[in-house]
Amino acid sequence: xxxxxxxxxxxxSLLARAGLWQQADAxxxxxxxxxxxxxxxxxxxxxxxxxxxxDLARVRTLLPESRTREFLEAAYARTHATLHHGAWxxxxxxxxxxxxxxxxxxxxxxxxxxxxxxxxVLAFAGGYALVHRYPELIAxxxxxxxxxTVERGQLWTEGLLNIVPSSVLSVxxxxxxxxxxxFAYCAGFLFGLGTLxxxxxxxxMLGAVLAxxxxxxxxxQLLTFIVAHGCVELSVMCLSAAAGPAVAEALIRPGPAGRRxxxxxxxxxxxxxxxxxxxxxxxxGLIEGYISPNPRVSLGVRIAVGVxxxxxxxxxxxxxxxxxxxxxxxx
Amino acid sequence: MSSPLPGLQxxxxxxxxxxxxxxxxxxxxxxxxxxxxxxLLLALGWYVAAALIYNGRLSLAPSTSxxxxxxxxxxxxxxxxxxxxxxxxxxxxRGSTPGKRTAGxxxxxxDGSAASAGALLARNAFRIIDSLPALYCVGxxxxxxxxxxxxxxxxxxxxxxxxxxxxxxxxxAAQAAAPPQLDPAAAELVAELLERWPSLTVESRxxxxxxxxxxxxxxxxxxxxxxxxxxxxxxxxxxPGGAR
Numbered sequence: 001x002x003x004x005x006x007x008x009x010x011x012x013s014l015l016a017r018a019g020l021w022q023q024a025d026a027x028x029x030x031x032x033x034x035x036x037x038x039x040x041x042x043x044x045x046x047x048x049x050x051x052x053x054x055d056l057a058r059v060r061t062l063l064p065e066s067r068t069r070e071f072l073e074a075a076y077a078r079t080h081a082t083l084h085h086g087a088w089x090x091x092x093x094x095x096x097x098x099x100x101x102x103x104x105x106x107x108x109x110x111x112x113x114x115x116x117x118x119x120x121v122l123a124f125a126g127g128y129a130l131v132h133r134y135p136e137l138i139a140x141x142x143x144x145x146x147x148x149t150v151e152r153g154q155l156w157t158e159g160l161l162n163i164v165p166s167s168v169l170s171v172x173x174x175x176x177x178x179x180x181x182x183f184a185y186c187a188g189f190l191f192g193l194g195t196l197x198x199x200x201x202x203x204x205m206l207g208a209v210l211a212x213x214x215x216x217x218x219x220x221q222l223l224t225f226i227v228a229h230g231c232v233e234l235s236v237m238c239l240s241a242a243a244g245p246a247v248a249e250a251l252i253r254p255g256p257a258g259r260r261x262x263x264x265x266x267x268x269x270x271x272x273x274x275x276x277x278x279x280x281x282x283x284x285g286l287i288e289g290y291i292s293p294n295p296r297v298s299l300g301v302r303i304a305v306g307v308x309x310x311x312x313x314x315x316x317x318x319x320x321x322x323x324x325x326x327x328x329x330x331x
Numbered sequence: 332m333s334s335p336l337p338g339l340q341x342x343x344x345x346x347x348x349x350x351x352x353x354x355x356x357x358x359x360x361x362x363x364x365x366x367x368x369x370x371l372l373l374a375l376g377w378y379v380a381a382a383l384i385y386n387g388r389l390s391l392a393p394s395t396s397x398x399x400x401x402x403x404x405x406x407x408x409x410x411x412x413x414x415x416x417x418x419x420x421x422x423x424x425r426g427s428t429p430g431k432r433t434a435g436x437x438x439x440x441x442d443g444s445a446a447s448a449g450a451l452l453a454r455n456a457f458r459i460i461d462s463l464p465a466l467y468c469v470g471x472x473x474x475x476x477x478x479x480x481x482x483x484x485x486x487x488x489x490x491x492x493x494x495x496x497x498x499x500x501x502x503x504a505a506q507a508a509a510p511p512q513l514d515p516a517a518a519e520l521v522a523e524l525l526e527r528w529p530s531l532t533v534e535s536r537x538x539x540x541x542x543x544x545x546x547x548x549x550x551x552x553x554x555x556x557x558x559x560x561x562x563x564x565x566x567x568x569x570x571p572g573g574a575r
Contacts, residue, residue, distance in 0.1 A: 050345060054347075077350070077351055080349045081444050090423045093447060094422065166402070171410065179459065182456070268453055272452070290399075
């Protein structure tokens with residue numbers, strides 16, 4: 001038998017199995033959509049996988065640039081993914097992220113969160129002490145308009161709703177906060193120096209402004225304004241700033257996996273935390289637009305909202321909001 | 332018929348690697364532009380319809396009063412459609428969107444499996460970096476220069492875009508009950524021409540048919556259009572009494 005005739009016969013016998021390939025592909029598609037539970041069907045899927053692998057290897061040689069190969073490549077890839085990773089269910093994937101992945105990331109990043117929080121607190125205390133001792137230094141941290149308003153005995157937040165409606169204010173605030181958080185995170189990539197700068201500056205400014213308004217008898221009004229949204233907003237700032245240095249460390253000390261792989265792992269891990277931060281900031285933005293500047297909302301309600309939202313944040317970060325047990329016992 | 336593309340090779344227990352052709356910057360841009368138009372039109376459509384209903388007259392002016400209904404009914408849904416389009420659809424559609432589906436691409440993890448929810452959301456969080464300084468410059472440049480054509484978000488999330496071939500179909504020649512008299516590669520060509528017959532111009536299909544008949548059939552290649560089609564179909568039929 002000549003080589004060409006042999007090749008022709010092999011190809012023809014291979015193509016005679018086209019019906020089986022189509023059945024295999026249909027089965028893989030069904031399973032990928034989560035529409036197959038029968039054990040016999042699962043066993044058939046495993047057989048399909050072997051069949052497709054065998055026939056694809058031959059088609060790659062006999063018909064390298066053909067639509068038959070294209071079909072088999074797609075069917076094989078689909079069967080491989082379905083067999084190894086199961087069906088995709090968006091709800092389950094999201095639940096896994098919120099219940100299992102996020103708490104794990106928070107635990108892994110706990111040292112970074114502790115350090116960034118400490119940095120923020122120290123900067124805040126430093127800013128407060130500076131302006132408390134040298135009031136003229138407020139010019140370094142606040143705009144002339146803000147200083148003039150406070151010196152008139154008013155907060156810049158008063159009458160805010162007369163200028164901008166709550167809806168617009170909320171959107172402006174939450175968009176700005178999300179951008180700042182992402183920026184704080186990305187700045188951390190610069191070997192953590194960006195985080196140091198952003199958190200340090202924000203802490204200094206907040207401390208300085210608080211000292212300045214205290215000197216003019218406006219501290220209670222400012223805290224009343226901040227309490228509803230500030231607990232979560234400041235916590236989220238520390239959280240997102242903590243994620244950046246974690247990536248930076250992966251770049252500086254990549255470990256055996258290599259710099260690229262370490263960056264990828266660290267960025268994916270911390271990226272998950274950023275998603276939660278963005279969600280929390282949306283809520284904080286709505287509170288800051290609707291509740292914080294509204295003079296009709298009492299202090300008690302503000303405290304309840306602020307503390308309640310902060311506890312909700314803790315429940316979200318620990319996974320308990322989505323049914324994660326408080327403590328896992330070892331088997 | 333497509334030429335082999337540079338792609339992701341995933342090892343398999345069978346010893347036959349899974350090959351996933353990686354989508355380039357062109358396919359990415361195409362998908363993004365379609366998605367961008369869809370989300371913009373949907374968000375604008377919602378805003379216009381809801382604002383007209385809210386105002387009760389032919390006006391799209393935003394509410395100047397302190398009214399939560401304006402925010403909840405008009406502004407927030409429009410913004411949500413525009414900003415959460417990728418986040419929600421990629422989760423719901425297993426790493427795809429209408430634009431990606433049109434471009435024939437899909438997001439996968441680096442092991443070829445469907446990307447996790449965390450990875451899909453993380454790659455979207457990084458859009459803010461990819462879009463810097465404007466018009467997705469950072470994302471576009473990294474997609475062009477990196478070997479796997481990934482943007483920063485994909486690098487961070489460990490994902491990449493591959494051609495899906497969701498609609499890859501077996502050619503008619505391969506689906507025939509009996510092997511044709513032609514070499515299978517030639518049969519594919521003939522079958523493909525017959526499939527595309529209605530969409531080709533008369534001159535093109537006559538020229539192509541005559542070329543194929545001249546190459547694979549020892550008949551006279553002259554004749555009317557109908558007979559060319561008939562002769563091509565005859566080529567795909569099994570030989571009378573041909574053994575399987």
